Amino acid sequence: MADPRGPPGPLRPQRGRSAVSEVPYRFEVTHAASEIAQRWGGLSAGEESGDVVSVAGRVMLLRTQGKVAFGELRDSSGSIQLFAQAGATEDLEDFVRLNLGDWIGASGEVVRTRRGELSVRVRTWTLLARARRSFGDKWRGVTDTETRSRQREVDLWANESTRSHLLVRSEIVRAMRERLWAGGFVEVETPILHPIPGGALARPFVTHHNALDADLYLRVAPELYLKRLVIGGFERVFEIGRSFRNEGISPRHNPEFTTLELYWAYADYLDMMGLVEELVAGVASDVVGTARLTYQGRPLDLTPPWRRATMAELILEQTGHAVDVGMERDELAALLAETGAAVDPSWGTGKLMAEYYEKTTEGALWGPVFVLDYPEEVSPLARRHRAGPGLVERFEPVLGGRELGNAFSELIDPDDQRARFVEQARRRAAGDDEAMVLDEEYLRAMDYGLPPTAGLGIGIDRLAMLLTDTANIREVIAFPTLRPERAGGDSAG
RNA sequence: GCGCCUCUAGCUCAACGGCAGAGCAACGGACUCUUAAUCCGCAGGUUGGGGGUUCGAAUCCCCCGGGGCGCACCA
Structure with a gap:
């Protein structure tokens, strides 16, 4: 357990000098540890550089x-090694009584010890x-x-890999921003408090604004506000x-996760595939130096172009069954039932097909691959496919x-959008609490074109997992969501 | 939410029905070139919490709590 009661005994006894009140307000650091290794790496064993540096960190x-x-x-x-010595180091008797983990600043000459370790002689x-x-x-x-x-x-x-995972994550976001800025995209911020949760099929967190006396929802996606900015004239956001x-x-x-969301006027999902493969492979090169990754022991080559295959093609490949949204509902429902999945009577062929894909095919894909052309039934914000009825122009x-x-x-027809919202509202009324809520504000915005x-x-967290070769999202989130520690007590019920 | 696994000293782990232990850290001491330094000494526990079975429970059973994994939902 993580010590919810505080330390079981007294805190470690304090020795030596220096109450916290005696700690200085600042400390002048002249060199990072790695800089000393770079600049004085050429010293030979027993050699003294004559150069004095100041360093700081934990012992x-x-x-x-x-x-x-x-x-x-x-x-x-x-x-960097600190080398303290009678006659050279002040307060040696206190220095040797430092505890592991104490944070100190030290000044002295850069030397290499007789046994060959580059050091600051304090x-x-x-x-x-x-x-x-x-x-x-x-x-x-x-x-x-x-x-x-x-x-x-x-x-x-305690674990150096943790630092490196979080650093890689930071570099990913930096590289992504730089590449998007270079492509003419403008970075914006949209509300996190939403009067109506929208932009994704998901259950929201609810909160309350006292002065407005109104319930607000933490956003499940920024999508609708970003599209309103496109309507407002931001062509690349x-x-x-x-x-x-x-x-x-x-x-x-x-429960809280980070995404890149991006909208690109005058482009379609085919253009977007090109952007995604270039962006992801480019970020990988920027951050880890190559687009040819190994993830969990398996090779994963992000070099464009990535394979593009429709959901129906991939299902056929994986299961041998030709499936599409135009087939008999009972036939599709029977196939899905064979996988052991529950079949809801309210599902149409689109939902059934998407479920069947997820049960049989998705987990078997390694990629990179673009899965194209989802059923309209599971995609209330996507535009109808220019060729396939019942499908939308969507990829994952x-x-x-x-x-x-x-x-x-993106779905750009306000009437179609209203119809999709109405359908979502019908499902919501039927008990689907992940269905969307009809958003008149967004529909009004769409009326302007x-x-x-x-x-x-x-998903930035997912991308960070790929580039750090980690299997758990906690490894790339500084403070992942956990059940709160109980205040003032242990875990007894 | 359901299933399985797990919880022992500050940390990492033993003991698996018969006296709760070790290494590290901490504390006291020795040591002027170490590399997880070494050596001597000392201290540290409601075995996650509660209940039960038993002559005897860290160990077996039940309830509760934390965590992990899987399923479901999703990015």
Whole structure:
């Protein structure tokens, strides 16, 4: 358990000098640990550089030997050895009493010890923070998944891969922004508090605004507001931000998650496929240096072009059954029932086909592959397919056996949109609490004219999992959602 | 929400029906070139919580709680 009561005994005794009140207000750092390794890496064993530097970080290891001591100081760039010595280091008797995890700043000459370790030979040093609690086993770290997620500040010091996962995530967002800016896309922010939840089929979180005395919903997707910006004349917009869905937590789902949503006027879903494969492969190259990945032991080559295949084609490939939305409902329902899935009597052939795809085919795809042409019945915001009746121009990119996102030629006809909303409202009334709510505000906006537009959503957390080769979404979210710790008590019921 | 697994010292783990232990950290000490330093010493526990079975429970059973995985839903 993650220590909900605080430490069971007293906190570790405080030794040595330096109450917190004596800690300085600032410390002048001249070099990061990695810079010292780069600049003075050429020193030979026993050599002294004559150059004095100041470094700061946590003391992660400490080996004392009477009148001499060696410590590993870790900062955000890496580690550097501190070498303290009687006659050279002030307050040596306090230095050797530092606790692992204490945060210090130290100044001294860059030297390489006789045994060959590049070091800062400490002349002066100052305590910057005490670690009143320990960071766990210095060799094995912290492995308890709950502690790692709940106390990420501990995990970050105990397990170096955690830092690198979060750094990769940060680089992904940076690379994505730079590529989109270069493509003429404008980054915007739209409301997170929505009067009506819309833009996706999902259950929302509800909250309340006191002054307005109105219920508001945390957005399940920014889609509708972004399309209103297109109506307003932003021809290329994107937003990178959080959405919230009141649904289960799993290794691939967090109740709050980050997406890129992007709208591109005058383009269709075919154009969007080109953008997606270039963007994802490009970001991979920018961040990890290659588009040829290995994910969970299997190769995954993101180099464009990606395979494009319709849902019907992929189902046929996987199951041997030719399926389409125009077939007899009973026949399709029988096929789905064979998979063991429950069949709801209210489902039409579109929903049945989508369910059948998910049960039989999706998990078997490795990709990258664009799965094209979804049933209209499960796509209330996508435009009818120019060729196939009952279908829409929609695709999902599937990578590593999981959908990475969702895109379509946007539905631009206000009358069609109203009809789709009415159908959603009918389902909602029939008990489907993931169905959409009719949004008059959005329909009014559509009346002003939405030009042909392609829209896209990509899961940033999922992309970060791919590029860090991690199987659990917690590994790429700094503070994943967990059940709240109970205040002031233990876990007894 | 359902099923399975799991919870022992601050951390990492033993003990699996018969005296709750080790390593690391912490605490006290030795040591002037260490690399998870080493050595000596000391301390640390309502075995997640509660109930039951038993001569005896960390261990078996039940309830509750946390976490993990799978199913369902979804990105």
